[in-house]
Amino acid sequence: MAMNTSTPKQTSHLKREILVRVIKAYLSDNFEENTRLIPFAMRPKNSDVPNYRCCIFKERAILRDRTIAGLGFSIEETDDSILLSDLAQKAEKRDTPEEHPLTVLTTACKGCVPSRIYVTDLCQGCVARPCVNTCKFGAISIQNGKSVIDPEKCKNCGMCVQVCPYQAIQKIIVPCESACPVGAIAKDENGHARIDFDKCISCGKCASACPFGAVHEKSQIIDVLKNIKHGKKVIAMVAPAMFGQLPCKPQQLKEAIMKLGFSDVYEVAQGADVTTQTEAHEFVERLEKGEEFMTTSCCAGYNELVDKHIPEMKPFRSDTKTPMYYTAEIVKKENPDAITVFFSPCVAKKREALNNPNVDYVLNYEEIGAWMIALGIQVAECGESKFKTEASAEGRNYCVTGGVAKAVETLLPEEIPAHVVLVDGLTKQSVRDLKKYAKNGMCELGNLIEVMACTGGCLGGNSTVNAMKPALKQVSAYVSESKSIKEQVEETAK
């Protein structure tokens, strides 16, 4: 199932509402005071307390923490005594965004119990007692006729879960831990989730998985708003997935973005076309040298996975740069004085941008959507305008799983065909598979491995707005009205 369709909708609603309020506060005549008031405006005196909270005071404290993420700061590192108004001022004065884009709201996290094996009331205290007999650690005993697990001895192996004839023993899952493909998030001794940033690959799966909405992205929205307010030339670079996100035609999107205050809009699919050509060349070269396989290199989450967890994959990962890289290079060359903002479907691109001097800021689709709400922009009523450089159909299809490999395939000579393998979403299992390919120096399934951290490709990114199916429909319509990359390459050759 696509990642974003499983996103707890109520938590997305809350996160987006906070963003709209932060933006409205910034655009008001008193940013600092109106930011301080956000938790009170959302939960005024005597208003109903949501049934998942003990009292209005805790609810406001949690909304305050969510606002801190909206201002772009780490919730863990911000002292409770600092006023939101002071943080708003600090956000406005900041020059660069914080290093790691994710932050955990520990007070919201506490509702979820640590992962463990649990004997439910369904236990019949049977004669066979397969759970007791199966447990290698002697952790299960019978007390008052029912099985009881000794947490000191239990190693969470799950054997008892499998053998119970009544399915009375269950493993309690911690959604963020279960979703993380690399074991980078876990509850600490106080029961609060902590992200180990040495392990984290910024895929954002924990943020999508948490039903309490406790994992937040630190927003860079204030930084971008500030540059626009100060009259800077700010240029948007729109990743292909964006064209599936809002209820309008692709040609209307450009005008909607210009209304936010941007000076120009570039399609990142333009950079994807450079990636495709470079990567196709590289693939041919590698195979001619006798290499067994190559993986793609456009997904930021996958790149961080290789860098941090599978260094042995580095020789097999394409050296070709990402579409964001090439697009930003083109934009800065054509507009040396411009501030560039990448419109991203996921949190991982925020990390990639940190290491690229040509990308100044990254905003995700939730943030763009919130900005349009704050300004009351009706995208469906915007006029239509074309991009200066039109990207190819294949470039525009990069956001769909299989799209990158398909684009590369289009440009391969007949005598060097690709056998495509799709890693459609990083999971603990697919990470194991990738490690195996790297270790063996070959992949028995094929020679061109496309890796997407998110299921469905970028359209399944953790910060997308639209559901997968309608988003795919919109993108496919755009792709089908675009020129093929072959035609484009031939035209430039003329």
Added chain:
Amino acid sequence: MSEKVSVKVCLGTTCFVMGSSNLQELIDTVPKKYGDKVEVSGVPCLGLCSIDWEFSKAPYVKVNDEVIKEATVEKVLKAIDEKLK
């Protein structure tokens, strides 16, 4: 009741971003479930979000004359069932 129940899913920018993107499935599933007893469509901004701070109650869906705030698939289906009683 012989008259058709009308369901209007607001697809204005605000409603879309606040969650009607996830209500688009109704446009497919409702006709399958209720046949021609219900007419469902995605419509341009109903204008309900622009008043004061009402964006926070988006997405909006109209089932006949009833406005559903913070609409979910479940809430809309329940409202349709009520109208068909």
